[in-house]
Amino acid sequence: xxxxxxxxxxxxxxxxxxxxxxxxxxxxxxxxxxxxxxxxxxxxxxxxxxxxxxxxxxxxxxxxxxxxxxxxxxxxxxxxxxxxxxxxxxxxxxxxxxxxxxxxxxxxxxxxxxxxxxxxxxxxxxxxxxxxxxxxxxxxxxxxxxxxxxxxxxxxxxxxxxxxxxxxxxxxxxxxxxxxxxxxxxxxxxxxxxxxxxxxxxxxxxxxxxxxxxxxxxxxxxxxxxxxxxxxxx
Amino acid sequence: xxxxxxxxxxxxxxxxxxxxxxxxxxxxxxxxxxxxxxxxxxxxxxxxxxxxxxxxxxxxxxxxxxxxxxxxxxxxxxxxxxxxxxxxxxxxxxxxxxxxxxxxxxxxxxxxxxxxxxxxxxxxxxxxxxxxxxxxxxxxxxxxxxxxxxxxxxxxxxxxxxxxxxxxxxxxxxxxxxxxxxxxxxxxxxxxxxxxxxxxxxxxxxxxxxxxxxxxxxxxxxxxxxxxxxxxxxxxxxxxxxxxxxxxx
Numbered sequence: 001x002x003x004x005x006x007x008x009x010x011x012x013x014x015x016x017x018x019x020x021x022x023x024x025x026x027x028x029x030x031x032x033x034x035x036x037x038x039x040x041x042x043x044x045x046x047x048x049x050x051x052x053x054x055x056x057x058x059x060x061x062x063x064x065x066x067x068x069x070x071x072x073x074x075x076x077x078x079x080x081x082x083x084x085x086x087x088x089x090x091x092x093x094x095x096x097x098x099x100x101x102x103x104x105x106x107x108x109x110x111x112x113x114x115x116x117x118x119x120x121x122x123x124x125x126x127x128x129x130x131x132x133x134x135x136x137x138x139x140x141x142x143x144x145x146x147x148x149x150x151x152x153x154x155x156x157x158x159x160x161x162x163x164x165x166x167x168x169x170x171x172x173x174x175x176x177x178x179x180x181x182x183x184x185x186x187x188x189x190x191x192x193x194x195x196x197x198x199x200x201x202x203x204x205x206x207x208x209x210x211x212x213x214x215x216x217x218x219x220x221x222x223x224x225x226x227x228x229x230x231x232x233x234x
Numbered sequence: 235x236x237x238x239x240x241x242x243x244x245x246x247x248x249x250x251x252x253x254x255x256x257x258x259x260x261x262x263x264x265x266x267x268x269x270x271x272x273x274x275x276x277x278x279x280x281x282x283x284x285x286x287x288x289x290x291x292x293x294x295x296x297x298x299x300x301x302x303x304x305x306x307x308x309x310x311x312x313x314x315x316x317x318x319x320x321x322x323x324x325x326x327x328x329x330x331x332x333x334x335x336x337x338x339x340x341x342x343x344x345x346x347x348x349x350x351x352x353x354x355x356x357x358x359x360x361x362x363x364x365x366x367x368x369x370x371x372x373x374x375x376x377x378x379x380x381x382x383x384x385x386x387x388x389x390x391x392x393x394x395x396x397x398x399x400x401x402x403x404x405x406x407x408x409x410x411x412x413x414x415x416x417x418x419x420x421x422x423x424x425x426x427x428x429x430x431x432x433x434x435x436x437x438x439x440x441x442x443x444x445x446x447x448x449x450x451x452x453x454x455x456x457x458x459x460x461x462x463x464x465x466x467x468x469x470x471x472x473x474x475x476x477x478x479x480x481x482x483x
Contacts, residue, residue: 011407011447012437012474085447092406092446094337098242098253101306102404105453111404113449192450198472200465 012196014085019193021078026190028071029219036226039162044234048147048159055135055158056149079121086114109184110192116185123178130165131158166230175227183220190215235261235322237270238330241286247342253332263323267310268293268300270322271333288347295319295459298394301401302347303334308398308457316396316459336401340408340443353443354395354411360439361432362415364424377423390418392460399454399462405446410454412440413470414462420473430477437474 008017035058038050058064102111109116133139135156147157166172190212199208237258244251256274265273268290275285291299300317304310310320325331335343340353391414399410416433419425425432448467455464 007478010437010474011409011441011445012471015447015471016475089405089407089446092339092444094339094341094343094406095251097303097306097334097337098240099306099332099334100303102453104307104311105402105456106404106451110449110451188450195450195464195468196448196471198468198475200468200472202465205465205468 008081011088014081014088015196017081018078018085019196021074021081022189022193023197024074025071025078026186026193026215026219028067029186029223033219033222036223039159039226039234040229047234048157051159051162052147052157053149056151056153056155059136075121075124079117082114082117107188110188113185113188116181119178119181120185123174123181126174130171131161134161163230163234166227166234169231172227172231176224179220179224182223183216186216186219187213235263235327237261237322237325238328239274240330240332241347242334243286243346244335244343246345251343251346253334261322263321265322266293266318267302267304267320267322268318286347287345289349290318293318296394298396298459301336301349301351301396301398303332303336303401305332308336308401309396309459313456314459314461316394319459336397338397338400338406338445340406340445341397341400349397351395351397353445354397354408356443357408357412357436357439358415361428361435362419363428364419365427366424379422383421387418387421390414390421390462390466393418393458393462394460396459398457398459400445402453402457403446403448404451404453405449407448407454408440408443408445409448409467409470410458410462410464412436413466416473417466417469420469429473430481433470433473433477434481437470 007013035051035054038054039047041047042050134141134144135158138156141156145157145160146154147159148154166175191209194208194212195205199205239256239258240253241256242251243254258270258274258277261270261273268288271286271288278285289299289301291297293300295316295318298316300309302309302317304317304320309315309317311324312320333347335341335347335349336351337343337349341349341351343349393411393414395411397408397411400406400408403409416436419432420429450464450467452464455462
């Protein structure tokens with residue numbers, strides 16, 4: 001057919017890519033949060049045992065390794081695609097309005113997905129520096145406690161690293177603020193993503209809107225509570 | 235009542251424009267916004283100045299010609315109204331009102347408050363049609379259509395193409411307009427023949443005209459005088475993805 005463009009190059013196609021990568025990343029958050037919650041329950045010794053064993057289990061599974069590569073790819077694609085969309089959208093603008101009341105027609109977070117996303121991206125870099133770089137790559141891991149797993153292997157005691165990290169007030173603050181940004185990003189993004197890929201049935205759209213909002217609140221609250229609780233009780 | 239106006243004046247597409255202040259007195263609150271502009275123009279003409287140019291036609295809220303940004307909102311402060319149906323009683327006595335044209339790259343300003351919305355026509359030309367037999371008009375009720383479907387198609391068809399969706403959108407996207415036209419035809423059996431190529435051609439034309447992409451903020455549907463639903467955009471996205479899967483098979 002004449003004039004047919006590539007799958008992801010039109011305005012609709014680009015948003016498809018945003019939606020697919022976004023929904024995949026949102027799904028990953030559930031798995032991540034389940035691990036974090038082990039930090040909240042039991043005595044310090046029990047929490048250390050559960051958290052370290054769970055982390056070790058995930059790290060030793062091939063499927064999780066493959067998923068992690070997909071996650072890196074999804075984050076990069078999501079961010080680069082957003083950048084391309086923003087650049088194209090800016091070209092679509094006419095002259096700036098002298099007086100314009102954007103708040104009259106749409107909520108602020110829906111208009112600032114790029115800002116919220118940028119906060120999340122900076123957070124991801126910081127977060128991986130805090131834990132992933134030390135635990136996986138051993139960067140800055142000198143002098144950290146070691147832990148012996150049930151299997152007899154040893155590795156960095158991730159529990160102690162987490163607790164030590166969350167004893168810094170400013171970092172707990174940064175984590176909580178980042179999770180608020182994540183919450184608003186999901187509050188708009190999950191529902192918008194389902195529309196981008198074409199979920200158009202009236203009942204399903206309503207369900208997706210409600211589920212997306214509940215998901216955003218639960219996920220962001222769950223992630224935000226962990227550093228605060230660790231700071232106070234561990 | 236008294237109104238202080240700040241109106242965008244621009245000679246043509248190639249010259250820069252600016253806001254010019256005008257004060258009006260002895261206005262009736264029951265005047266429509268366009269009648270107020272007529273009143274201003276009479277005064278300007280009497281003084282020998284160039285009148286303020288703006289688009290208008292039916293002044294009944296059905297043609298989609300009038301198109302102003304009033305105090306930062308397309309068609310004024312009330313949701314789901316056209317500019318011509320906005321009356322001065324909506325504003326406070328002595329209020330300062332900013333009046334600007336709809337702004338988007340694809341809507342170049344022709345003069346003052348008048349913009350060229352030809353890009354909408356070209357999106358329609360790209361695929362907003364159906365195949366029909368020539369000759370005698372067919373019997374109107376020869377194709378049975380469920381009442382709910384015909385109502386739903388009519389809701390999409392209610393779009394009057396005013397462009398408030400584009401003017402309000404933070405991305406200057408015409409997704410609501412384009413999707414309303416696509417949904418209107420795809421919901422009916424008559425639109426089935428061009429189902430796949432229509433959505434692809436119209437989305438391509440939308441992009442070629444320089445409109446942005448949809449972020450689902452919902453601002454367009456709030457500004458829309460015809461209450462065209464945001465759901466049309468989801469339907470367009472579905473049709474687009476479906477068409478890409480089917481088109482070469």
